[in-house]
Amino acid sequence: MKGLFVTFEGAEGSGKSTQIKLLEDYLKKKGKRVLVLREPGSTKFSEDLRRVLLDKRNGFLSEKTELLLYLAARAQLVKEKIIPALKEKKIVLCDRFQDSTLVYQGYGLGLDRKVIELLGRFVSEGARPDLTFLLDIPAQEGLRRAGGASDRIQERPLAYHRRVxxxxxxxxxxxxxxxxxxxxxxxxxxxxxxxxxxxxFLLKHL
Known part of the structure; x- marks a missing residue:
């Protein structure tokens, strides 16, 4: 039996981090072994890339550069954390994964979604979410909840966030x-x- 890979997706201000923490506590009380991760991040290298990607001073990054940096962060996270945890039969709760890339860089920035899918499969090494919770919120409300343009992605126009x-x-x-x-x-x-x-889901699959 392998582990369980659960991802949380949603636009800015959708409350993913809060819900992940609550679910982590719930599952641990049920005796489950849980690993919480975030994208980009959760490894030293990936956290370094996160700072680059979200820093407002890096507004000069091209769309393709942005895409490749997110994918590089994911490649390291998959290799270093996700695959080992699933082999140990843990439940992995990940704040964002490939769906975010398809949406933010594909629908949001207009990059070729087929290329994004291909590259996503390449860096994920077969690690695919078993279950995804998509927390939906209108773009304007989500940005209000998030507290304004606190990073390079949040400061993009409302039209971008609506596309997302x-x-x-x-x-x-x-x-x-x-x-x-x-x-x-x-x-x-x-x-x-x-x-x-x-x-x-657990009753049906585990």
Missing amino acids: RNGYLKLGSENPKRIKVIKAKDIQNTQEEIRKLIKE
């Missing part, structure tokens, strides 16, 4: 078995819905 949200919803409609779209309501109700869905 629409891209997420399209992915959700195309992959309903894996991607569970959840309206980003209040924290408690959102968490209850997540727990219900993951309990159902």
